[in-house]
Amino acid sequence: MRALQPTLRLGRDVWDRTAMPIEEFTARADRLRGGMTRRGLDVLLLFGSGLDGCGHPTYVSNYIVKLPFTALVVLPRDGHPALIFEGATRGRTAAQATTWIEDVRPCWNVAETCLAVLAERHLLNATIGLAAMPRLVPHAEWTALVAGLPHTTFVEAEDLAWECRARKSAREVRQVERASAIVRLALGSAGSSPHATEMALAAHLFREARMQGAEDIRMMLAPLHDREWAFRPPEPRAIDDGARIAVTVRASWERYWSEATRTFVVRGGRLEPVLDAALQERFEAAVERARAGATIASCVDAAWSLAGVHERQALARFGLSHGIGITADEIPVFTRENQTAIAPSTCLVLTAAASSRDGLALHADTIVT
Numbered sequence: 546m547r548a549l550q551p552t553l554r555l556g557r558d559v560w561d562r563t564a565m566p567i568e569e570f571t572a573r574a575d576r577l578r579g580g581m582t583r584r585g586l587d588v589l590l591l592f593g594s595g596l597d598g599c600g601h602p603t604y605v606s607n608y609i610v611k612l613p614f615t616a617l618v619v620l621p622r623d624g625h626p627a628l629i630f631e632g633a634t635r636g637r638t639a640a641q642a643t644t645w646i647e648d649v650r651p652c653w654n655v656a657e658t659c660l661a662v663l664a665e666r667h668l669l670n671a672t673i674g675l676a677a678m679p680r681l682v683p684h685a686e687w688t689a690l691v692a693g694l695p696h697t698t699f700v701e702a703e704d705l706a707w708e709c710r711a712r713k714s715a716r717e718v719r720q721v722e723r724a725s726a727i728v729r730l731a732l733g734s735a736g737s738s739p740h741a742t743e744m745a746l747a748a749h750l751f752r753e754a755r756m757q758g759a760e761d762i763r764m765m766l767a768p769l770h771d772r773e774w775a776f777r778p779p780e781p782r783a784i785d786d787g788a789r790i791a792v793t794v795r796a797s798w799e800r801y802w803s804e805a806t807r808t809f810v811v812r813g814g815r816l817e818p819v820l821d822a823a824l825q826e827r828f829e830a831a832v833e834r835a836r837a838g839a840t841i842a843s844c845v846d847a848a849w850s851l852a853g854v855h856e857r858q859a860l861a862r863f864g865l866s867h868g869i870g871i872t873a874d875e876i877p878v879f880t881r882e883n884q885t886a887i888a889p890s891t892c893l894v895l896t897a898a899a900s901s902r903d904g905l906a907l908h909a910d911t912i913v914t
Contacts, residue, residue, distance in 0.1 A: 557759075557760045558643060559643070560607060561799060564716065564719065564720065564799065565716055569717075570605065570645050571645070572714075573709060574605055574620060577620060577705065577706070578620070578622050580709070581620075581702075584674065584700065584705070586674040586700060587622055587668055587671035587672050588619060588620065588621045588666075588668050588671050588673050589619075589620045589673070589674040589675075589702060589705070589706075590619060590620075590673060590674065590675055590676065591620065591676045592617050592676060592681055593615065593616050594613075594677075595613045596610060597872060597874075598677070598681055599615075599616050600871045600872035601676045601703075601706045601710075602616040602617060602618040602628070603616075603871050603872075604871055605620060605646075606626075606628045606645070607643055607800065609800060610631075614632060615630070615631050615681075615683075616628070616630040619659060625647065625648060626648070627648040627649075628644055628650065629650045629651075629658045629659060629662065630649075630655075631651070632651040632652075633651060637650075656687070660689075660694070663694070669694060669697065673694070673697055673700065674700050674701075674705065675701055675702055675703065676705070677703055677706075707875075707876050710870060710875065710876075711875070711876055711888070712889070712891060713890045713891070713892055715890075717801065718890060718892070718913050720798055721869070721892050722803075722913070723799075723801075724798035724801050724802055724803035725803035725805070727759050727798060727803070728754070728794050728795070728796050728803045728804065729805055729910075730753060731750045731753040731754040731794050731796065732750070732792065732794055734750075734753045735749070735809060735816045736809070736817055736818065740784055740815075740816065742781055742782060743766060746766075746779065746784065746816070747779040750762075754796045759796040760797040760798055760799060760800070761797045762794070762797075763795040763873070765777060765793045766790055766791065766793070767790065767863075768788060768789070768790055769789040769808065769906075770787075770789045774862075776791070776862075776863065784811050784814070786811055786812065786814065789906075790808070790811065791807070791808045792809060797873075800871050801870060802869050802870065802873040803911040804894045804909065804910075805894075805911065806907050806909035806910075807819075819903075821899050823901070824908050825897075827851055827899060828896075828897035828910070831866075831895045832895060835887050835893055835895060836887075838914075839887060840884050840885060841877055841878075841879050841880070841884070841885050841887060842881050842882065842884050844865075844866070845881050855905060856899060859898040859905055860896065864879075865879045865896055866893055866895050866896060868893060869894050869911055870892050875892075877893075887914050888914070891913070891914045892911060892912070892914075893912055894909055894910070895910065896909040897909070
């Protein structure tokens, strides 16, 4: 689901050191350093941009951006890391309250500050691994960084970051499960009162999630009774009686996201959940396959073989599955070409579709394999 990215992150920004102690983050840094040693890297640059694209630096540092800015973690193989982020110096104290990294540097030129950090650590001639660079880096900053490192060897190493992020620790799983409880509660409350417009429904869902402590919230809907339906942000439109609507909610709890989709029929202004036995059976079968360690390709093939024409069209539009965690869209990517086995402790959003004489229904949830 690609919802609109807000200008400002919507909710809380805290660090519960009991749920996610410093040891969680130092262990992540150690795993990354182990990969760096195997590849001969002296330092790893983990870059992120925007509220939806800062997963790599957040994974190591626990820092999240509040605005659509950039962040960078400089992780030497030997020595202390540094956290660099776009922002005024007054933001340093707030950042230090949510990260274990001691060297925190707000700035307005990430490339210039990165060069300063590398110089201080005598890494200007190093072999540097790159995660999300130059993919997400503004062109001017990437050009400046490369110009300042004429004797450096750059190595693409984003797969190392993804490899570490893909399999969740027990603490990470608990955070995802907490986010899942928020999402399910919000969606479960959709029928508790009538909603005259899509915006009224969105306001209700956001309030319910916020009251449960959500850190960030996104919502989209699709009018399934329309022939050319598509998921979109809520609009100031009336919700017609008798309409069939799929509603997707994403919410994060202390950095970790969950997502779910439910289908409703509108009766008297109230949203009544569609309880389709075939839909639930298909979803449970997909969960069972994923938890049995099947390959991604076999999961895709199984879902497609059970689906009819309209159901395949729906899954093609909405997406069959994707990973979720510190960012709302992560690996693995579900395609028929991906022969990767689904590993234990992977967090996935699985989707099922069922079409009956009453209409199409979609159901999605976040699961842990």
